[in-house]
Amino acid sequence: MKTSIYYFTGTGNSLKIAKDLKQALPGARLIQICKQNMNIQADITSDKIGFVFPVYYRGLPHMVRDFIKNLKINSQTYFFAIANYGGYAAISFLQINELLKEKNTYLAAHFGIPMPGNMWFMYYPHPKKDFTDRTNLQREKTQEIAQQIKVKTEIKLAPLSTYEKEQNIYDAFVPDQMDADFWVQENCNGCGICAKICPAENIKMENSKPVWQHQCQYCLACIHWCPQESIEFKEDSLAKERYHNPAVQCFEVMPSNHII
Ligand SMILES: Cc1cc2nc3c(=O)[nH]c(=O)nc-3n(C[C@H](O)[C@H](O)[C@H](O)COP(=O)(O)O)c2cc1C
Ligand code: SF4
Ligand code: SF4
Known part of the structure; x- marks a missing residue:
């Protein structure tokens, strides 16, 4: 009885959920969805497969969408999804269900966990409380979810009346080139953490400074984890406090620790 939990994370919220879930489901394994693991083409041996991810522009991060699309699976597997977000899950579960339908199966259960919104410089200051x-609350919610996954609870997906509106917002999200608006302050010390933490291998260090390669997922990991707070997005992030999940450390998010 194998449970595989595939997670994507920028600022650690999804990783924290995935770690708590692993702890509550003995024997479960964690796999990071990142460029280095995009060569995983099949999982036909797991009894349960879960996807843990942040909501981006009302839907799935592109890398999560592409990972699921590419994954060869066994249609007998129990599939669950846990979205986390500043607002709500919008079309993300319906998107997974559609991707699974193409593989002759379906999303058996879906769960949502509200977390701190990591695009907070867009609506700063966010109430700290x-x-x-x-x-x-996240840990408690994750424990409850784990109990439901243990017994393979089925939760029916409801149609979304605002689907079209949300889909339009999602379609307008083209992250690849959004890194063109990133820039680095003088105080960058060339530590290279931004390059190591990027799940898309989108940062190359040149002359001890990050250079973005325009294959961005817009996860904001580089901005939020830079120890010098040197990375900015346009003028929007200037002098604004950064965020990462308080229970997650920088090295845990680095893909190099999770390549399988
Ligand atoms: C590019 C981007 C788009 C986002 N879009 C949404 C959204 O449409 N709805 C929402 O509720 N939260 C949105 N968020 C907030 C994240 O889903 C939320 O902060 C999540 O907990 C981050 O997870 P992580 O720490 O694992 O990266 C967005 C965040 C980013 C970086
Ligand atoms: S993490 Fe920050 S300080 Fe380190 S190289 Fe990147 S931008 Fe510079
Ligand atoms: S460049 Fe920054 S925002 Fe883009 S994918 Fe990499 S870590 Fe995320």
């Missing part, structure tokens, strides 16, 4: 409350 709300962030702390969400972070504190």
Whole structure:
């Protein structure tokens, strides 16, 4: 009885959920969805497969969408998904269900966990208490979800009345080139953490400074994890506090620790 939990993360919220889930489901394995693991083409041996991810522009991060699309699976497997978000899951579960339908199966259960929104420089300052409350509640919610996964609970997906509107927002999200608006302050010390933490291998170090390669997922890991807070997005992030999940450390997010 093997459970595989595939997660994608920028600022650690999804990783924290995935780690708590692994702890609650003995024997479960964690696999990071990142460029280095995109060569995983099949999982036909797991009894349960879960996807843990942040919602981006009302839907799935592109890398999560592409990973599921490419994955050869066994249609007898129990599939579950856990979305986390600042607002709500929107079309992300329906998107997974569609991808699974193409493989003659379906999303058996879906769960949502509100977490601190990591695009917070867009709507800064965010109430800190709300962030702390969400972070504190997450562990309890994950435990409840684990109990449901253990017994393979089925949760029917409801249609979404705002589907078309959300889909349009999702379609307008083209992350590859969004890194063109990233720039680096003078205080960058060339430590290379931004390059190591990028799940898309989108940062090359040149003359001890990051250079973005325009294959961005827009996960914001580089901005939020830079220890010098040197990376900016346009003028929007200037002098604004960064965020990462308080229970996750920088090295845990680095893909090099999770290549399988
Ligand atoms: C590019 C981007 C788009 C986002 N879009 C949404 C959204 O449409 N709806 C929402 O509720 N949260 C949105 N968020 C917030 C994240 O889903 C949320 O902060 C999540 O917990 C981050 O997870 P992580 O720490 O694992 O990266 C967005 C974040 C990013 C970086
Ligand atoms: S993490 Fe920050 S300080 Fe380190 S190289 Fe990248 S931008 Fe510079
Ligand atoms: S360049 Fe930055 S925002 Fe883009 S995928 Fe890499 S870590 Fe994420």
